Amino acid sequence: MFRTIVSRLRRLGALGLLLLLALGAHAAAAQTGPTIRDVVVEGNQRIEVATVQNYLTLHAGSAYSAAEADKSLKALFATGLFSDxxxxxxxDTLIVRVVENPVINRLVFEGNHRMQADQLRSELQLKPRQVYTRAKVQADTQRIQQIYRRSGRFAATVEPKVIQLEQNRVDLIFEINEGPLTGVSSIRFIGNRRFSDSRLKEEIQTKETAWYRFLSSDDSYDPDRLTFDREKLRKFYLSKGYADFRVINAAAELLPNRENFIITFTIEEGRPYTFGKMDVTSDIKGVDNKALAALVTTKTGETYNADQVENTVQALTDELGRQGYAFVDVQPQVKKDLQKRIIDIDYTIGESPRVFVERIDIVGNVRTLDKVIRREFRLAEGDAFNAAKLRRTRTRLRGLNFFDKVDVKESRGSAPDKVVLTADVTEKSTGEFSVGVGYSTSESVLGDISIRERNLLGRGQDLKLGFSLSTQRQQADLSFTEPYFLDRELAAGFDLSRRRTDFRDRSSLDQTTTIASPRISYPITENLSQQIYYRFRQDQINHVRDDASPFIIAQEGGYVTSSIGHVLTYDRRDDKIEPGHGYLLRLSQELAGVGGTERYVKNVGAGYKYFTLSDDVILTLGAEAGSIIGLGEDVRLPNRFYLGGDNFRGFRTGGIGPRDTSTGDSLGGEQYYKGSADLSFPIGLPNEYGIKGILFTEAGSLSKLSDSGPTVFDSNSLRVSAGTGVQWKSPLGLIRVDVGFPIVKEEADKTELLRINFGSRF
Structure with a gap:
């Protein structure tokens, strides 16, 4: 009985298995179609049939299935070549019907007045002769809007349009409505108790929109600038002792008109700290910690200032770098006492070996020869590393004015005690063709044209040819300088010039001067240099008015000056163009009589000292004096000194000094002295405008005339003037207006209230 039951169950199991297999076969037959005998592609114009078939997963000889058909569709769409x-x-034939995406014929921008088409085109994915896809068009549309937002135009809209052409080509046009600049209507601060909103607004770069900011973009919203402002606020508070300060949030809210933002900074000031105990700890053997401690600028009891901490770290790094430790690591270990509000700092100096220069590499120069860069290095391969000399090298390379960027970096060499120096430079154009126009009260309308190459053939040579013309002066100049003559630190060159000047308003004469002067200069020390020159000068005095001073009529004619001279310069300024601190001393001496008709000795000394009183407030004190002594004969008119105009404001050109009172003609003088004080300061406008106010005072005198007479006024009495002015580095050039008031003067002096100088290059 049991065996019968088992036998029946086995028969039922076999029947079930057969049934399952039959159902599976039926399901497989439902998903798999007939075998494909051929694949036909329709609708393609540019794309080859083989290319389409290559993307298919169904091929001739394979069985058709819905799953494989779906894979084939996805593969073809993924190519981006087809719109359908x-x-x-x-x-048994598989028919593939495709609709190709068109090819872009032209990419056009309309309405872009503030952005150049090339600038926009370089930012887009789509290019002419590429396949057009809607996804890429949408992405490029958003990209153009981002570009405009980046420039402060959040109301800009972009609408892409397509013009169908033959052969399945299209012109893609982006219609742009740039909209107005999205300004900043208001800047607010939340959480500030110690400093007012107006004070904090001075510290950030973003400004509120105002009519006078038309030359600036700081009053347009820029997310990157907002991030920069957060950092500026943090640095400001840290410099004032608020070590716990943080910016909780910086939010920009776009107003409904989409033309302005309201910016809100939410800050937490914390409480101020003072400096506590200051220590210097060094792991470098042989380094005097006491000497390093003298470089610490943070003092116990003073208000905490993060800038002073950074300055101390830099001073310690520089001093150790000067001693030859290139990779020294100075870490200020800060310990806060929250109860006493005190910060103790231990400047910890990690162990570092003394290093030597293994190699100097020059990269980035295409036109400038390696040796032109290498000769400016104050360090040579094999020298002990010195950070001060490395800084001097950077300064000298920037001073060449051949490069947009100069970066001198040190990296580890082949051994722990070796360093590799790399000068990475980015060259800029050194050729200049300039045309200038301008106006000055001394020469009225003036103009000049010049051609100059400051890096001739990449050798660092300077060649200049210039012409200038005004209502009172015509001049031509040619000069050349070889900065490393005979491959030595010896600058050699020459100057040629011819100048005709109308001095009839000043001295009732015309003067034509021709000068040829070879020169050579060299450094004596890092800051002291000397120039030696020979000068051949020919002067012609003519067109003397009939009613001129007899002292001038007597000098009508031609004269030749053959002289040798030198100039000593000691320069400790931080910047040669816009110095903020340091000083400059200069002494020049000239001896005439090496041939020619003129014989004299001339001495001129000058000194200038610069002080930065506060941000952008600079005081300049200057003093100079000169003397010229005739050797066996009187000093003639062209070689005398003249004061007034640009070199003594408040008085006309030649307005101070010996004068023939019967004719009013200026006769020049043989001795002078002068002192001056200039204070430049911002006048409340944004710094980017380049507008500064000036207060000045000048005091001095010009006197002593050998060929004098009863009608000649000659007094060494002190003259003093004071005044104010405005200087603007405008897009059209430097404009300066000075209003000077004589305070102490003589009756014979000629005064001048207003002096204007304007010049431009384009």
Whole structure:
């Protein structure tokens, strides 16, 4: 009985298995169609049939299935070549119908007045002769809007339009409505108790929109600038002792008109700290910690200032670098006492070996020869590393004015005690063709044209040819300088010039001067240099008015000056163009009589000292004096000194000094002295405008005339003037207006209230 039951169960199991297999076969037959005998592609114009078939997963000889058909569709769409694809099975033939995406013929921008088409085109994915896809068009549309937002135009809109052409080509046009600049209507601060909103607004770069900011973009919203402002606020508070300060949030809210933002900074000031105990700890053997401690600028009891901490770290790094430790690591270990509000700092100096220069590499120069850069290095391969000399090298390379960027970096060499120096430079154009126009009260309308190459053939040579013309002066100049003559630190060159000047308003004469002067200069020390020159000068005095001073009429004619001279310069300024601190001393001496008709000795000394009183407030004190002594004969008019105009404001050109009172003609003088004080300061406008106010005072005198007479006024009495002015580095050039008031003067002096100088290059 049991065996019968088992036998029946086995028969039922076999029947079930057969049933399952039959159902599976039926399901497989439902998903798999007939075997494909051929694949036909329709609708393609540019794309080859083989290319389309290559992307298919269904091929001749394979069985058709819905799953494989779906994979084939996805593969063809993924190419981006087609806007539509359909697959259908006709008998045993698979028909693939495609609609190709068009090819872009032209990419056009309309309405872009503030952005150049090339600038926009370089930012887009789509290019002419590429396949057009809607996804890429949408992405590029958003990209153009981002570009405009980056420039402060959040109201800009972009609408892409397509013009169908023959052969399945299209012109893609981006219609742009740039909209107005999205300004900043208001800047607010939340959480500030110690400093007012107006004080904090001075510290950030973003400004509120105002009519006078038309030359600046700081009053337009820029997310990157907002991030920069957060950092500026943090640095400001840290410099005032608020070590716990943080910016909780910086939010920009776009107003409904989409033309302005309201910016809100939410800050937490914390409480101020003072400096506590200051220590210097060094792991470098042989380094005097006491000497290093003298470099610490943070003092116990003073208000905490993060800038002073950074300055101390830099001073310690520089001093150790000067001693030859290139990779020294100075870490200020800060310990806060929250109860006493005190910060103790231990400047910890990690162990570092003394290093030597293994190699100097020059990269980035295409035109400038390596040796032109290498000769400016104050360090040579094999020298002990010195950070001060490395800084001097950077300064000298920037001073060449051949490069947009100069970066001198040190990296570890082949051994722990070796360093590799790399000068990475980015060259800029050194050729200049300039045309200038301007106006000055001394020469009225003036103009000049010049051609100059400051890095001739990449050798660092300077060649200049210039012409200038005004209502009172015509001049031509040619000069050349070889900065490393005979491959030595010896600058050699020459100057040629010819100048005709109308001095009839000043001295009732015309003067034509021709000068040829070879020169050579060299450094004596790092800051002291000397120039030696020979000068051949020919002067012609003519067109003397009939009613001129007899002292001038007597000098009508031609004269030749053959002289040798030198100039000593000691320069400790921080910047040669816009110095903020340091000083400059200069002494020049000239001896005439090496041939020619003129014989004299001339001495001129000058000194200038610069002080930065506060941010952008600079005081300049200057003093100079000169003397010229005739050797066996009187000093003639062209070689005398003249004061007034640009070199003594408040008085006309030649307005101070010996004068023939019967004619009013200036006769020049043989001795002078002068002192001056200039204070430049911002006048409340944004710094980017380049407008500064000036207060000045000048005091001095010009006197002593050998060929004098009863009608000649000659007094060494002190003259003093004071005044104010405005200087603007405008897009059209430097404009300066000075209003000077004589305070102490003589009756014979000629005064001048207003002096204007304007010049431009384009």
């Amino acid at each position: 694809v359909t697959l259908r099975l006709q008998g």
